[in-house]
Amino acid sequence: MSAPTKNRSTVTEREAREVAEAAREQDWRKPSFAKELFLGRFRLDLVHPHPLPEEESVRRGEEFLAKLRAFCETGIDSARIEREARIPDEVVAGLKELGALGMKIDPKYGGLGLSQLYYNKALAMVGSVSPAVGALLSAHQSIGVPQPLKMFGTQEQKDAFLPRCARTDISAFLLTEPDVGSDPARLATTAVPEGDEYVLDGVKLWTTNGVVADLLVVMARVPKSEGHEGGITAFVVEATSEGITVEHRNAFMGLRGIENGVTRFHRVRVPAAHRIGPEGAGLKIALTTLNTGRLSLPALCAGAGKWCLKIAREWSAEREQWGKPLALHEAVGTKISFIAATTFALEAVLDLSSQMADEDRNDIRIEAALAKLYGSEMAWRMADELVQIRGGRGYETAESLKARGERAVPAEQMLRDLRINRIFEGSTEIMHLLIAREAVDAHLSVAGDLIDPAKSLSDKAKAGAHAGVFYARWLPRLVAGPGQLPSSYGEFRHGVDLSCHLRYVERAARRLARATFYGMSRWQGRMETRQGFLGRIVDIGAELFAMSAACVRAERLRTRDEHGREAYQLADAFCHQARVRVEELFGRLWNNTDDLDRKVVRGVLGGAYTWLEEGIVDPSEDGPWIADATPGPPTAGNARRPYGG
Numbered sequence: 001m002s003a004p005t006k007n008r009s010t011v012t013e014r015e016a017r018e019v020a021e022a023a024r025e026q027d028w029r030k031p032s033f034a035k036e037l038f039l040g041r042f043r044l045d046l047v048h049p050h051p052l053p054e055e056e057s058v059r060r061g062e063e064f065l066a067k068l069r070a071f072c073e074t075g076i077d078s079a080r081i082e083r084e085a086r087i088p089d090e091v092v093a094g095l096k097e098l099g100a101l102g103m104k105i106d107p108k109y110g111g112l113g114l115s116q117l118y119y120n121k122a123l124a125m126v127g128s129v130s131p132a133v134g135a136l137l138s139a140h141q142s143i144g145v146p147q148p149l150k151m152f153g154t155q156e157q158k159d160a161f162l163p164r165c166a167r168t169d170i171s172a173f174l175l176t177e178p179d180v181g182s183d184p185a186r187l188a189t190t191a192v193p194e195g196d197e198y199v200l201d202g203v204k205l206w207t208t209n210g211v212v213a214d215l216l217v218v219m220a221r222v223p224k225s226e227g228h229e230g231g232i233t234a235f236v237v238e239a240t241s242e243g244i245t246v247e248h249r250n251a252f253m254g255l256r257g258i259e260n261g262v263t264r265f266h267r268v269r270v271p272a273a274h275r276i277g278p279e280g281a282g283l284k285i286a287l288t289t290l291n292t293g294r295l296s297l298p299a300l301c302a303g304a305g306k307w308c309l310k311i312a313r314e315w316s317a318e319r320e321q322w323g324k325p326l327a328l329h330e331a332v333g334t335k336i337s338f339i340a341a342t343t344f345a346l347e348a349v350l351d352l353s354s355q356m357a358d359e360d361r362n363d364i365r366i367e368a369a370l371a372k373l374y375g376s377e378m379a380w381r382m383a384d385e386l387v388q389i390r391g392g393r394g395y396e397t398a399e400s401l402k403a404r405g406e407r408a409v410p411a412e413q414m415l416r417d418l419r420i421n422r423i424f425e426g427s428t429e430i431m432h433l434l435i436a437r438e439a440v441d442a443h444l445s446v447a448g449d450l451i452d453p454a455k456s457l458s459d460k461a462k463a464g465a466h467a468g469v470f471y472a473r474w475l476p477r478l479v480a481g482p483g484q485l486p487s488s489y490g491e492f493r494h495g496v497d498l499s500c501h502l503r504y505v506e507r508a509a510r511r512l513a514r515a516t517f518y519g520m521s522r523w524q525g526r527m528e529t530r531q532g533f534l535g536r537i538v539d540i541g542a543e544l545f546a547m548s549a550a551c552v553r554a555e556r557l558r559t560r561d562e563h564g565r566e567a568y569q570l571a572d573a574f575c576h577q578a579r580v581r582v583e584e585l586f587g588r589l590w591n592n593t594d595d596l597d598r599k600v601v602r603g604v605l606g607g608a609y610t611w612l613e614e615g616i617v618d619p620s621e622d623g624p625w626i627a628d629a630t631p632g633p634p635t636a637g638n639a640r641r642p643y644g645g
Contacts (some may be wrong), residue, residue, distance in 0.1 A: 105150075
């Protein structure tokens with residue numbers, strides 16, 4: 001029997017929702033292709049013609065990629081990182097020398113000033129040779145100190161910290177706690193004001209880069225008091241501050257080289273000048289930072305897809321079964337087609353989202369979230385298919401393959417390394433809910449009070465009148481559109497006809513919006529509990545976004561005479577594959593086992609099926625499910641190990 005978890009904070013479901021809602025960016029000041037898509041409006045004009053980077057941005061980006069490629073080929077030993085479960089100091093020193101720590105930092109602070117597009121290309125390249133090194137750079141720049149300071153820091157903070165982050169110092173982002181994951185309302189780490197300082201106490205878990213970091217972004221709760229608004233607040237903290245202890249370096253099934261740990265804060269003094277933004281703005285800062293920071297994960301996933309395609313092509317051409325190359329057997333060929341088409345689509349989604357982020361003329365919070373969700377799920381599937389194509393050799397480690405004289409292909413490692421992408425920076429389930437909240441934002445804006453059981457009858461009456469006006473204008477527009485006209489999107493016909501896929505996306509977007517409205521009407525205030533339904537709504541939107549991006553990218557490559565014919569073929573294959581998945585998801589919106597599943601879950605939790613667990617021996621050792629995170633002095637030695645230290 002496991003010991004109970006101690007000192008767990010309790011927060012009601014409503015309180016948790018209110019904290020999350022308060023942290024949301026609630027205004028839409030710029031257009032959003034994905035938001036319009038969920039509302040049934042296919043705004044192709046927002047993404048086509050495909051936005052292009054500036055020539056100077058391309059020049060600087062390509063120049064850096066050439067240097068980075070040379071370093072990746074000669075300076076990073078992926079097998080050694082996997083074997084020793086550490087990134088060698090000399091690798092990090094080499095990255096610093098290249099300026100890779102400051103890829104996204106403005107040159108005036110010593111950085112390279114790369115665009116989001118080229119930053120992601122760099123991550124894809126590094127991640128293909130070593131996902132652990134990719135994670136190191138991503139955690140440092142996408143969610144570590146540089147990004148929140150760039151968006152919310154004072155000039156003094158930028159002057160003090162950005163030059164360090166650009167060349168010498170590694171940073172980490174500390175939000176998660178042993179008993180707090182995606183529910184920040186229960187955040188327990190505190191920052192108590194004392195004069196012109198804050199005193200931090202608490203424990204942080206899964207601190208990627210935390211074991212080696214020089215600077216930390218820490219989220220802590222400031223108690224409300226006279227002169228202090230209080231709330232979850234962000235701080236830049238020196239990792240060498242007295243009272244900080246890295247109590248444990250965590251080990252995982254994949255990404256064995258990452259320096260991820262448990263960090264304890266005990267009476268750690270942080271100058272008030274190191275607070276990022278006002279008190280209470282920490283969660284909003286974190287979520288806003290992730291709006292573009294999330295694009296780093298799909299960059300790593302796109303790179304993984306390219307590698308999977310290369311290995312699948314080379315192996316399937318070499319390996320023969322029953323008198324012909326493995327690839328020519330349909331059972332294997334369909335897997336290779338899926339990998340090729342999906343890799344094309346993932347890169348299309350990534351490049352389109354990245355370039356829109358660089359131009360800053362569209363709101364891409366949903367696009368970035370969809371890219372993270374879709375990229376992490378599809379990359380995992382591609383790696384799984386590669387392992388299947390390789391057969392026993394896919395399951396065998398690269399080290400074992402090499403030892404017996406064969407090419408050391410780390411397919412099983414790629415599968416393990418990619419698995420975490422479906423969990424961190426927002427698990428697939430959390431991403432479904434986050435995107436769904438944004439997707440139904442327009443409905444909640446006009447009908448939120450109508451379906452809120454806490455609102456008064458007068459509030460509901462006002463909301464009903466407002467909703468009536470909105471839906472009277474919106475619903476008729478979902479009946480017909482250009483997707484029903486055979487001539488629509490004719491500019492996408494060049495040998496291969498992609499216009500039919502864009503017409504499908506337009507029709508499917510209206511169908512999706514109608515389904516969302518029906519769900520709102522049916523479940524009203526209980527809609528948020530229908531997580532299966534919402535997840536399928538989001539997955540349909542993700543497929544439609546990927547189809548749009550694939551077609552737009554194919555047309556861009558055609559007009560620039562860059563493998564246009566082949567790009568059209570890949571986009572056509574991807575869209576046909578995606579349409580099969582979309583139709584299945586539409587069918588499962590209303591024909592599913594959600595209600596039955598809920599009954600089974602209640603039975604499982606109630607102990608009705610414990611007899612089904614008989615006949616096994618559980619090798620797990622006793623202990624609490626969640627470690628005690630009571631604030632106080634350290635209970636273990638300091639495992640901090642700065643690179644080069």
